[in-house]
Amino acid sequence: MIFSQSCLLCGQMHKNALALCQSCQQDLPWLNTHCTRCARKLNFAQMLCGTCLQQPPMQQRTLAVFEYRFPITPLIQQLKQHQPILLGRLLGHLLAQSAHQQYAQDVLPQALIPIPLHPQRLRARGHNPAALISFFAQQALRAQQALRAQQVLRAQQALETPVLLHTCRRIKNTPSQRGLNSQQRYHNLRQAFEWCPDQLPNRYRHIAIVDDVVTTGATTQSLARLLQPHVDRIDIWCVAHTQQHAIT
Ligand SMILES: [Zn+2]
Numbered sequence: 001m002i003f004s005q006s007c008l009l010c011g012q013m014h015k016n017a018l019a020l021c022q023s024c025q026q027d028l029p030w031l032n033t034h035c036t037r038c039a040r041k042l043n044f045a046q047m048l049c050g051t052c053l054q055q056p057p058m059q060q061r062t063l064a065v066f067e068y069r070f071p072i073t074p075l076i077q078q079l080k081q082h083q084p085i086l087l088g089r090l091l092g093h094l095l096a097q098s099a100h101q102q103y104a105q106d107v108l109p110q111a112l113i114p115i116p117l118h119p120q121r122l123r124a125r126g127h128n129p130a131a132l133i134s135f136f137a138q139q140a141l142r143a144q145q146a147l148r149a150q151q152v153l154r155a156q157q158a159l160e161t162p163v164l165l166h167t168c169r170r171i172k173n174t175p176s177q178r179g180l181n182s183q184q185r186y187h188n189l190r191q192a193f194e195w196c197p198d199q200l201p202n203r204y205r206h207i208a209i210v211d212d213v214v215t216t217g218a219t220t221q222s223l224a225r226l227l228q229p230h231v232d233r234i235d236i237w238c239v240a241h242t243q244q245h246a247i248t
């Protein structure tokens with residue numbers, strides 16, 4: 001049974017399972033036609049943008065749910081500061097819903113790897129937003145897959161998409177990336193992560209790197225570079241993607 005709750009954005013009472021009323025959810029800046037590989041917005045429904053056709057990036061697919069603009073911006077802010085669980089649940093579930101649609105003709109990753117925070121930053125904040133989103137997305141994926149298995153569509157498919165928290169460590173407490181251009185961000189992130197070989201079981205050959213927001217892509221690319229030699233396929237999952245600075 002679902003009780004009434006007030007919508008996070010407009011304050012109206014509703015009975016949705018998630019924290020937004022139906023019309024606010026519809027009005028979110030959904031990223032519609034976009035390149036499946038880098039999430040760059042496209043004007044026409046086509047699979048890949050010109051850049052990805054000429055110079056394919058490390059990731060095979062980018063799952064991005066929204067454009068990073070109002071009202072996603074304050075929602076992400078709340079995830080980081082005041083209401084991590086409520087927002088983690090909302091955004092994680094929306095990410096899983098989107099995965100369900102966008103991977104209809106594709107194979108889901110076998111494990112999720114949230115972008116790690118430096119231990120000092122983690123202590124100060126008390127939680128890792130990317131990890132929270134991953135756990136709630138995992139929960140929603142599990143529910144979807146259980147439903148599918150019941151319908152005997154893909155009963156043979158594993159029901160778990162584990163969240164791997166210790167595959168990589170952040171060893172450099174990088175200053176905030178805000179206000180830096182993409183070159184400065186790459187420089188900032190050089191050797192920011194360390195790979196922990198015993199933490200990625202060999203059976204996970206297809207993984208997704210999860211972050212709340214992808215802006216220039218410097219962070220996800222830096223981690224992808226580290227993981228690439230150890231897996232067959234990398235996807236990137238994010239709640240929001242900044243379009244004007246998108247790189248591949
Ligand atoms: Zn609303």
Ligand SMILES: [Zn+2]
Binds near residue numbers: 036050051
């Ligand atoms: Zn592209």
